[in-house]
Amino acid sequence: MIEIKIQKELFGTRENTHLSLDINISIQKGEFVALSGASGTGKTTLLNILAGLQDADGSIKVDGEQWLEKNKSLAPQKRSIGFMFQDYALFDNMSLLENLLFVKKDQDLALRLLKMTGLEALQSRYPKTLSGGQKQRLSLCRSIMSQPKLLLLDEPLSALDPEMRTQLQEEILALHKEFGTTTIMVSHDPSEIYKLASRVLVLNKGKITQDGEPKEVLLQTKGSQKFSFRGELLELKKVDIIYLAVVAIGQQLVEIVLSYEESKDLQVGEKVAISTKAFSPTLTHI
Amino acid sequence: MLEPFILSFKLASITVAILFLIALPLAWYLSQTRSKLKPFIEAITALPIVLPPSVLGFYILVALSQNSPIGAFFKDTFDISLVFNFTSLVIASCFYSLPFMVQPLQSGFESLNKNMINASYLAGKGKVETVFRVALPNIKPALLTAIIITFAHTVGEFGVVLMVGGSIPGETKVASVAIYEMVETMDYASAHIYSAIMILISFAVLLSVYTFNAKHKKKFGL
Numbered sequence: 268m269i270e271i272k273i274q275k276e277l278f279g280t281r282e283n284t285h286l287s288l289d290i291n292i293s294i295q296k297g298e299f300v301a302l303s304g305a306s307g308t309g310k311t312t313l314l315n316i317l318a319g320l321q322d323a324d325g326s327i328k329v330d331g332e333q334w335l336e337k338n339k340s341l342a343p344q345k346r347s348i349g350f351m352f353q354d355y356a357l358f359d360n361m362s363l364l365e366n367l368l369f370v371k372k373d374q375d376l377a378l379r380l381l382k383m384t385g386l387e388a389l390q391s392r393y394p395k396t397l398s399g400g401q402k403q404r405l406s407l408c409r410s411i412m413s414q415p416k417l418l419l420l421d422e423p424l425s426a427l428d429p430e431m432r433t434q435l436q437e438e439i440l441a442l443h444k445e446f447g448t449t450t451i452m453v454s455h456d457p458s459e460i461y462k463l464a465s466r467v468l469v470l471n472k473g474k475i476t477q478d479g480e481p482k483e484v485l486l487q488t489k490g491s492q493k494f495s496f497r498g499e500l501l502e503l504k505k506v507d508i509i510y511l512a513v514v515a516i517g518q519q520l521v522e523i524v525l526s527y528e529e530s531k532d533l534q535v536g537e538k539v540a541i542s543t544k545a546f547s548p549t550l551t552h553i
Numbered sequence: 554m555l556e557p558f559i560l561s562f563k564l565a566s567i568t569v570a571i572l573f574l575i576a577l578p579l580a581w582y583l584s585q586t587r588s589k590l591k592p593f594i595e596a597i598t599a600l601p602i603v604l605p606p607s608v609l610g611f612y613i614l615v616a617l618s619q620n621s622p623i624g625a626f627f628k629d630t631f632d633i634s635l636v637f638n639f640t641s642l643v644i645a646s647c648f649y650s651l652p653f654m655v656q657p658l659q660s661g662f663e664s665l666n667k668n669m670i671n672a673s674y675l676a677g678k679g680k681v682e683t684v685f686r687v688a689l690p691n692i693k694p695a696l697l698t699a700i701i702i703t704f705a706h707t708v709g710e711f712g713v714v715l716m717v718g719g720s721i722p723g724e725t726k727v728a729s730v731a732i733y734e735m736v737e738t739m740d741y742a743s744a745h746i747y748s749a750i751m752i753l754i755s756f757a758v759l760l761s762v763y764t765f766n767a768k769h770k771k772k773f774g775l
Contacts, residue, residue, distance in 0.1 A: 350675050
């Protein structure tokens with residue numbers, strides 16, 4: 268059980284934005300929490316505070332152990348934390364294997380993790396010679412190496428191609444289950460969150476605005492809608508008496524037929540939702 | 554004939570060893586602190602770069618002479634004189650070369666990814682272990698630069714040495730002072746030989762630093 272109740276001034280990435288982080292949540296042992304939200308809303312700051320790398324007001328209590336209370340902060344060394352940094356932060360002077368052994372002298376576990384992530388053959392190489400995806404995998408291994416109470420993953424899979432991503436998602440899940448670690452993962456990828464997390468927190472301007480199961484938070488269909496996608500309107504052209512709209516949904520482009528009535532309020536470049544109630548798609552503002 | 558050179562290198566080696574012990578914690582502190590005192594400490598550390606060696610030499614002389622509390626203390630308690638001997642050269646060199654040790658180390662530490670240091674802390678390692686096993690090995694070029702430049706700078710110093718140590722053969726007459734005296738006494742032949750040796754040694758030292766740095770970059774795929 269992790270109880271977090273903290274406040275901290277945030278110096279926004281945008282000018283003149285005086286935000287403050289104000290979090291009050293508790294997380295069950297073994298839970299897999301996804302942390303989502305726009306950049307600059309304090310996600311990384313929250314992870315840093317949990318790890319003891321930044322100070323904050325308030326309290327953090329983990330399994331009855333006080334990590335933070337008034338003016339007293341447990342040193343990062345004494346918190347059982349695995350942290351996968353967004354910039355990997357590998358030890359460049361050590362080989363891949365040494366990177367893991369530096370955290371914990373457990374050769375068997377280190378080799379197992381390297382094998383699991385397909386890095387076994389590279390174990391005596393140095394991090395600077397790795398590709399972005401390989402670095403990310405090594406960084407993940409290192410964060411798990413100490414078998415921490417709390418695993419913090421800051422966008423752990425962003426540099427990977429879809430195939431490796433899927434593979435690692437399964438590995439993260441397997442490791443999470445095997446070690447019974449409580450995990451907090453920053454992610455923007457709904458499918459990733461859906462697959463891995465048992466709970467989603469959406470952070471907006473330093474506050475948690477949504478908290479629930481991935482299904483509740485992520486599913487966008489409302490009422491009688493059968494499906495609903497968000498996209499960007501790329502083009503709107505008149506063909507005879509109808510209108511054709513080209514909409515980008517993720518990496519995919521679709522063409523939708525609209526009447527004049529439906530098309531007159533739409534503007535190219537705006538965000539739209541595509542949904543259907545029966546089998547005729549409709550296009551509406553969101 | 555080689556005595557002034559041996560003396561110069563002995564002085565430089567001892568200075569490097571002492572300064573490394575002093576500058577390492579200082580450079581680490583400066584690289585990590587957010588204290589308001591930081592600019593003051595940095596300015597004081599950098600003073601020897603801008604001050605004329607005579608100013609530095611003069612104050613060191615005043616501070617260490619038997620008329621000062623420090624000099625008197627050492628004279629009364631240990632019966633050691635702190636001026637015009639080898640000890641005084643070491644003390645003066647440590648002041649004079651301090652910035653050359655601190656600054657490369659500090660900028661090396663500052664260039665490190667902060668999260669690399671954090672990762673070491675989260676792996677349960679304390680500050681000392683982090684400095685020696687993570688920070689220093691990752692700034693090897695800066696470390697080598699600091700040591701070599703400090704060494705070379707100490708070998709090359711002249712003004713401070715002359716003021717604090719004078720020119721006692723085998724005690725304070727280092728190579729640069731020896732060359733100065735040869736020129737003064739119009740012994741140009743010896744001055745040429747000594748100067749040529751100085752140039753060769755200095756070039757060899759610098760060449761080895763730059764070669765090492767190039768190799769180091771290659772090895773770690775930078």
